[in-house]
Amino acid sequence: KQEVTQIPAALSVPEGENLVLNCSFTDSAIYNLQWFRQDPGKGLTSLLLIQSSQREQTSGRLNASLDKSSGRSTLYIAASQPGDSATYLCAVRPTGGFKTIFGAGTRLFVKA
Amino acid sequence: DAGVTQSPTHLIKTRGQQVTLRCSPKSGHDTVSWYQQALGQGPQFIFQYYEEEERQRGNFPDRFSGHQFPNYSSELNVNALLLGDSALYLCASSLPDRGVEQYFGPGTRLTVT
Numbered sequence: 001k002q003e004v005t006q007i008p009a010a011l012s013v014p015e016g017e018n019l020v021l022n023c024s025f026t027d028s029a030i031y032n033l034q035w036f037r038q039d040p041g042k043g044l045t046s047l048l049l050i051q052s053s054q055r056e057q058t059s060g061r062l063n064a065s066l067d068k069s070s071g072r073s074t075l076y077i078a079a080s081q082p083g084d085s086a087t088y089l090c091a092v093r094p095t096g097g098f099k100t101i102f103g104a105g106t107r108l109f110v111k112a
Numbered sequence: 113d114a115g116v117t118q119s120p121t122h123l124i125k126t127r128g129q130q131v132t133l134r135c136s137p138k139s140g141h142d143t144v145s146w147y148q149q150a151l152g153q154g155p156q157f158i159f160q161y162y163e164e165e166e167r168q169r170g171n172f173p174d175r176f177s178g179h180q181f182p183n184y185s186s187e188l189n190v191n192a193l194l195l196g197d198s199a200l201y202l203c204a205s206s207l208p209d210r211g212v213e214q215y216f217g218p219g220t221r222l223t224v225t
Contacts, residue, residue, distance in 0.1 A: 044202065046216070
């Protein structure tokens with residue numbers, strides 16, 4: 001059974017710091033992994049999608065990596081800003097089906 | 113280009129009642145998935161609809177049912193509401209392939225009293 005874990009559960013950093021959010025999954029049989037951002041009480045905004053054949057994706061100050069064999073992904077945020085404060089969720093789509101499995105998220109607070 | 117829309121935004125119901133939530137997918141998308149997100153948790157997959165059929169279902173009781181219309185919009189129905197059904201209900205749309213990106217709507221906040 002696929003399980004997704006995100007560490008840490010919460011993180012507080014000063015503005016300008018580079019940071020890494022971690023995501024691990026128990027079964028390497030996945031189609032893709034997607035990182036989302038969620039503001040309090042709002043829907044999810046897609047940040048990056050990494051296909052199973054890819055190792056990383058980049059968008060602006062964000063870089064996500066995928067190591068399928070070890071069941072790990074990291075989201076790197078460069079030069080953090082107060083506007084980056086939100087919950088970051090990772091989600092995997094296992095092979096053999098259509099469901100997506102989410103981690104519980106990392107709640108990020110960037111202090112000005 | 114309109115993204116995924118959901119209605120209503122908020123809803124308050126009493127235990128035992130029934131509720132219907134609605135979702136319109138992003139333009140060009142024909143696949144709709146529904147998720148339940150309890151406070152402080154990640155979204156949990158309820159089911160996915162494609163070509164007006166339920167394609168896969170998560171671990172939710174039969175009180176949760178859905179429908180997809182010919183224009184690809186979708187409804188989520190929950191019968192015999194329980195206090196534990198209070199959550200943010202999210203709709204996501206995509207193309208039918210497994211490897212494609214999902215786009216989420218703003219959600220419907222359901223409170224059961």
